[in-house]
Amino acid sequence: MTATPGATPTIVLVGHGMVGQRFLEALAERGLTATHRVVVLCEEPRPAYDRVALTSYFSGKTPEDLSLTDMEFIREHGIELYVGDPAEKVDREAREVTARSGLVVGYDVLVLATGSYPFVPPVPGKDAEGCFVYRTIEDLLAIEEYARSRATTGAVVGGGLLGLEAAGALKGLGLTSHIVEFAPRLMPVQVDEGGGAALLRTIEDMGLAVHTGVGTQEIVVGEDGAVTGMKLSDGSELAADLVVFSAGVRPRDQLARDCGLTVGERGGITVDEQCRTVADPHVFAIGECALAADGRVYGLVAPGYEQAETAAATIAEDEKSFTGADLSTKLKLLGVDVASFGDAHGTTEDCLDVVYSDSRAGLYKKLVIGRDGTLLGGILVGDAEAYGTLRAFTGSVPPVSPESLVLPAGAGAPVQLGPSALPDEAVICSCHNVTKGTIRGAVTEHSCTTVPEVKKCTKAGTGCGSCVKVLGQLVTAELEASGVEVDKGLCGCFGRTREELYEIVLALRITSYRTLLDRYGREGARGGDGCEVCKPAVGSIIASLAPTIGAEGYVLDGEQAALQDTNDHFLANLQKNGSYSIVPRIPGGEITPEKLIVIGEVARDFGLYTKITGGQRIDLFGARVEQLPLIWARLVDAGFESGHAYGKSLRTVKSCVGQTWCRYGVQDSVRMAIDLELRYRGLRSPHKLKSAVSGCARECAEAQSKDFGVIATSNGWNLYVGGNGGATPRHADLLAQDLSDAELVRLIDRFLMFYIRTADRLERTSTWLERIPGGLDHVREVVVEDSLGICEELESLMTAHVANYRDEWAETINDPEKLSRFVSFVNAPDTPDPVVGFVPERDQIKPDLPLLTIGTRPLEGSAQR
Amino acid sequence: MTLAPETTRPATALTLQLLLEEEDWFTVCELSLLTPGRGVAALLPDGRQAALFTDRAGRTYAIDNRDPFTGAAVLSRGLTGTHQGRPFVASPLLKQRFDLESGQCLDDEDVRVATYEVRAA
Numbered sequence: 011m012t013a014t015p016g017a018t019p020t021i022v023l024v025g026h027g028m029v030g031q032r033f034l035e036a037l038a039e040r041g042l043t044a045t046h047r048v049v050v051l052c053e054e055p056r057p058a059y060d061r062v063a064l065t066s067y068f069s070g071k072t073p074e075d076l077s078l079t080d081m082e083f084i085r086e087h088g089i090e091l092y093v094g095d096p097a098e099k100v101d102r103e104a105r106e107v108t109a110r111s112g113l114v115v116g117y118d119v120l121v122l123a124t125g126s127y128p129f130v131p132p133v134p135g136k137d138a139e140g141c142f143v144y145r146t147i148e149d150l151l152a153i154e155e156y157a158r159s160r161a162t163t164g165a166v167v168g169g170g171l172l173g174l175e176a177a178g179a180l181k182g183l184g185l186t187s188h189i190v191e192f193a194p195r196l197m198p199v200q201v202d203e204g205g206g207a208a209l210l211r212t213i214e215d216m217g218l219a220v221h222t223g224v225g226t227q228e229i230v231v232g233e234d235g236a237v238t239g240m241k242l243s244d245g246s247e248l249a250a251d252l253v254v255f256s257a258g259v260r261p262r263d264q265l266a267r268d269c270g271l272t273v274g275e276r277g278g279i280t281v282d283e284q285c286r287t288v289a290d291p292h293v294f295a296i297g298e299c300a301l302a303a304d305g306r307v308y309g310l311v312a313p314g315y316e317q318a319e320t321a322a323a324t325i326a327e328d329e330k331s332f333t334g335a336d337l338s339t340k341l342k343l344l345g346v347d348v349a350s351f352g353d354a355h356g357t358t359e360d361c362l363d364v365v366y367s368d369s370r371a372g373l374y375k376k377l378v379i380g381r382d383g384t385l386l387g388g389i390l391v392g393d394a395e396a397y398g399t400l401r402a403f404t405g406s407v408p409p410v411s412p413e414s415l416v417l418p419a420g421a422g423a424p425v426q427l428g429p430s431a432l433p434d435e436a437v438i439c440s441c442h443n444v445t446k447g448t449i450r451g452a453v454t455e456h457s458c459t460t461v462p463e464v465k466k467c468t469k470a471g472t473g474c475g476s477c478v479k480v481l482g483q484l485v486t487a488e489l490e491a492s493g494v495e496v497d498k499g500l501c502g503c504f505g506r507t508r509e510e511l512y513e514i515v516l517a518l519r520i521t522s523y524r525t526l527l528d529r530y531g532r533e534g535a536r537g538g539d540g541c542e543v544c545k546p547a548v549g550s551i552i553a554s555l556a557p558t559i560g561a562e563g564y565v566l567d568g569e570q571a572a573l574q575d576t577n578d579h580f581l582a583n584l585q586k587n588g589s590y591s592i593v594p595r596i597p598g599g600e601i602t603p604e605k606l607i608v609i610g611e612v613a614r615d616f617g618l619y620t621k622i623t624g625g626q627r628i629d630l631f632g633a634r635v636e637q638l639p640l641i642w643a644r645l646v647d648a649g650f651e652s653g654h655a656y657g658k659s660l661r662t663v664k665s666c667v668g669q670t671w672c673r674y675g676v677q678d679s680v681r682m683a684i685d686l687e688l689r690y691r692g693l694r695s696p697h698k699l700k701s702a703v704s705g706c707a708r709e710c711a712e713a714q715s716k717d718f719g720v721i722a723t724s725n726g727w728n729l730y731v732g733g734n735g736g737a738t739p740r741h742a743d744l745l746a747q748d749l750s751d752a753e754l755v756r757l758i759d760r761f762l763m764f765y766i767r768t769a770d771r772l773e774r775t776s777t778w779l780e781r782i783p784g785g786l787d788h789v790r791e792v793v794v795e796d797s798l799g800i801c802e803e804l805e806s807l808m809t810a811h812v813a814n815y816r817d818e819w820a821e822t823i824n825d826p827e828k829l830s831r832f833v834s835f836v837n838a839p840d841t842p843d844p845v846v847g848f849v850p851e852r853d854q855i856k857p858d859l860p861l862l863t864i865g866t867r868p869l870e871g872s873a874q875r
Numbered sequence: 876m877t878l879a880p881e882t883t884r885p886a887t888a889l890t891l892q893l894l895l896e897e898e899d900w901f902t903v904c905e906l907s908l909l910t911p912g913r914g915v916a917a918l919l920p921d922g923r924q925a926a927l928f929t930d931r932a933g934r935t936y937a938i939d940n941r942d943p944f945t946g947a948a949v950l951s952r953g954l955t956g957t958h959q960g961r962p963f964v965a966s967p968l969l970k971q972r973f974d975l976e977s978g979q980c981l982d983d984e985d986v987r988v989a990t991y992e993v994r995a996a
């Protein structure tokens with residue numbers, strides 16, 4: 011590119027959307043940020059975010075979660091980013107851009123990535139209060155606010171991909187929702203008539219009202235200027251107090267038109283195969299605002315990314331071109347899969363269709379096959395399981411017959427076509443254009459051994475996420491093929507995973523660790539004493555299945571005693587000086603004054619340090635091992651029970667004060683928290699479990715940071731799962747909405763038992779959800795839709811747990827044999843351990859640490875064998 | 876709870892004894908007080924503490940009870956196991972493992988705890 015001699019050449023990017031951000035990354039990857047000044051004019055009040063995932067805002071993602079912009083990246087590459095300052099004028103003569111703030115920037119290269127705007131049909135009343143579009147985070151915030159404060163019925167104009175997403179979101183906000191589509195079917199662009207019928211049935215079954223083949227003629231406006239309904243082309247009227255227009259998008263090419271660049275007949279800035287505008291070699295256009303060399307405007311992110319790469323390559327004087335792209339899409343709306351890929355409508359000459367359809371089950375699958383057997387494209391509705399593989403096979407002759415690819419399992423010959431049959435050039439991740447060969451290379455050359463590593467290395471799977479499943483299969487296949495022993499074993503003693511051991515224990519009703527080790531342990535470990543990893547893990551499996559397999563429920567009985575970690579062994583938490591802490595259960599954080607007084611008296615009488623915990627209860631520290639039964643005798647007597655602060659089991663169910671007192675509360679969150687805590691107390695699990703219940707969307711109980719969190723709605727409860735605090739916090743995902751009390755409990759029963767069954771040792775629900783194939787969607791299929799047919803079993807396992815729960819401390823203090831372990835010394839049971847000492851601090855005690863330092867070095871010599 | 880068949884519980888009351896100095900066997904407790912896979916702490920006449928263990932084969936071990944990494948007298952409360960055929964205990968505080976026969980720390984070659992000769996009589 012030409013530049014003023016001596017000065018650093020400047021690249022100006024107008025529009026910081028998804029494609030703009032990708033362009034910046036491509037510049038950085040090619041080293042152009044080092045050689046150029048890069049200025050970005052961003053119209054929206056926030057830098058680039060994931061527009062594709064916009065709707066996930068309604069299932070709990072925050073605007074921050076959606077962000078695509080790492081400010082560290084912007085700083086590191088010296089990019090000048092002007093947020094909230096759109097370009098207003100381009101002077102191509104002077105090569106200058108003027109922004110709204112008055113900022114004028116000269117450029118050597120100008121890149122337009124201004125995206126699209128939602129098309130609003132010119133019907134009367136379209137600007138009334140209560141009419142919205144669905145494009146930006148700001149749009150969503152406005153819709154949410156309006157829906158919460160003054161709407162009960164919503165209507166979406168447009169039944170395409172975005173319209174369906176918007177309608178799903180309105181339903182999620184608690185509105186009765188209508189979809190009005192001018193075409194005779196839903197998603198007319200992606201699916202054909204048969205697919206539309208299957209989709210219609212499923213969408214209606216979800217309680218959304220669909221009106222196809224009718225147009226919107228007028229928005230009816232009430233006296234206060236707000237929407238009250240709409241008139242349709244068939245003469246009918248639809249009452250609605252919120253309208254979302256989703257009738258397609260148009261390229262934002264005004265800036266380009268104003269400065270005389272060539273635009274297409276139906277809009278879009280005309281560019282060549284290098285994404286350079288045909289009118290001016292200094293100007294590029296990429297993303298949804300560009301009319302590509304093949305005469306199309308692409309409304310998907312994957313082609314936009316490729317254009318971004320192409321523009322960056324061209325600026326770097328590398329060779330790359332964009333000649334067109336695949337329009338494959340996969341959508342998951344309220345659990346319905348819809349996918350189309352390749353030549354979905356069968357426009358290729360002489361092609362044939364293979365169709366499987368079951369409208370009762372809402373299934374429709376069509377493959378378009380060429381004369382020579384080449385897979386050209388297809389449509390999948392209701393089950394898009396095969397999407398990733400089929401899309402990758404598009405353009406080649408699949409190794410098995412097309413019929414077998416669409417027939418459901420059980421009907422005829424179901425064929426699971428593994429990704430191993432794909433050629434290396436097959437594109438696995440179309441968002442980032444990553445081929446199977448690249449993914450294999452990540453494993454073989456860059457020694458990635460897990461899906462997260464491969465994602466990081468290749469970017470595959472980090473866009474829409476639809477390829478992650480195939481990605482996982484490829485990584486495993488590749489590892490196995492390259493002879494890498496993928497040892498998924500629990501530890502040095504067991505070559506099996508925790509999940510496999512769970513299944514063995516359950517199926518064979520094995521109640522003894524030794525039996526399991528001797529029969530299912532690794533060769534060399536059989537007959538041995540196991541290790542500190544598998545003993546507690548197996549102990550936990552046996553404990554969580556105890557009533558069902560006929561094992562003793564009490565965790566310290568018989569052999570179980572030898573398996574437990576020291577905390578479980580003493581039913582208390584070991585502290586740094588060898589003393590213990592005591593945490594009585596305070597369900598839901600609710601406690602009577604009498605019980606508070608007992609805690610106070612016990613702490614005073616035994617000289618314990620007291621602290622309010624982060625879990626809404628009280629911890630008593632500094633008990634000697636021989637004092638534990640004495641302290642607990644007092645607590646049990648006053649009605650307390652173990653809080654399992656020591657166990658990999660349910661900790662607390664925090665609550666907010668809720669409807670009873672709080673002016674905003676819409677349900678009784680305290681009662682629900684207590685019910686849940688009492689139901690799941692004592693349940694042994696792969697890691698600790700935490701929960702919380704909030705009485706309204708203000709979320710004072712922080713339910714979205716819990717393994718299972720519950721938030722009240724005016725219609726019931728929303729259940730969130732997989733949240734985590736700690737070192738790697740994770741926001742919980744919405745699993746189901748507006749549940750009744752009974753539905754909520756049933757769903758949590760299933761969720762917890764499914765987690766306990768399939769998680770790895772010490773894997774919180776958050777990491778488990780991230781790891782398991784299919785993630786949240788898979789869990790929802792299993793626990794909500796019962797896709798594996800195991801829900802009844804999961805529920806009965808939980809029922810058995812609830813029925814057999816007994817308080818461990820009450821059992822312990824009433825059994826002299828169990829009490830015998832609570833001694834300081836086997837030969838001097840009442841002599842306190844001399845290194846457990848305390849010194850005063852802030853009117854309480856703390857461990858006497860200098861006492862511990864005596865003898866911290868190993869003793870040498872004496873009496874060795 | 877089914878215990879594995881080969882678990883042997885001594886029929887007669889044997890006592891556990893530690894060798895403190897030459898020919899000086901110190902009686903700690905009855906062997907039957909020990910659970911295979913778990914330990915107990917014993918207070919020695921000079922104020923030191925020992926951690927005593929037994930494994931599933933009925934072998935007994937004794938090492939110093941003090942965890943050299945933290946100073947707390949807690950090794951008797953750790954979990955035992957077998958590593959490459961040798962018995963060990965993992966400290967309940969920071970989980971370092973110690974060979975029950977040599978006292979050698981398996982996670983830090985510079986650290987070793989004292990061991991005692993032990994017998995059941």
Ligand code: SRM
Nearest residue numbers: 583591622623624625626627655661734735736737738774
């Ligand atoms: C006492 C308490 C701190 C306090 O004074 O408030 C506490 C104390 C301990 N926490 Fe915690 N955590 C306490 C609330 C929390 C919270 C807040 C909450 O629950 O709302 C969190 C973040 C939420 C979460 O877990 O997602 C929390 C995240 C952790 C973690 C990190 C877990 C993770 O998944 O990253 C650990 C480490 C672990 O479990 O592996 C941990 C481990 C521990 C241990 C068990 C460390 C240890 O092994 O000794 C501490 C034991 C204390 C004891 O001996 O009693 N603690 N800990 C809180 C007890 C709550 C209760 O009533 O049971």
Ligand SMILES: Cc1cc2nc3c(=O)[nH]c(=O)nc-3n(C[C@H](O)[C@H](O)[C@H](O)COP(=O)(O)OP(=O)(O)OC[C@H]3O[C@@H](n4cnc5c(N)ncnc54)[C@H](O)[C@@H]3O)c2cc1C
Nearest residue numbers: 025027028029030053061096097124125297298309310311
């Ligand atoms: C709800 C929803 C769901 C979607 N789902 C999918 C999907 O599943 N798969 C898929 O492939 N695609 C999907 N899309 C489409 C996808 O989001 C777009 O293809 C993609 O965002 C296009 O990127 P872009 O950078 O070209 O445009 P945008 O992301 O729209 O970015 C353009 C930016 O330019 C800014 N701008 C405009 N004019 C100016 C100016 N004069 N000065 C400064 N800034 C300006 C705009 O404010 C905007 O921020 C979805 C879109 C929506 C709205």
Ligand code: SF4
Nearest residue numbers: 666672675705706710
């Ligand atoms: S979450 Fe809602 S109901 Fe609960 S205390 Fe906060 S504002 Fe009140």
Ligand code: FES
Nearest residue numbers: 439441473474475
């Ligand atoms: S195809 Fe979208 S992330 Fe891979």
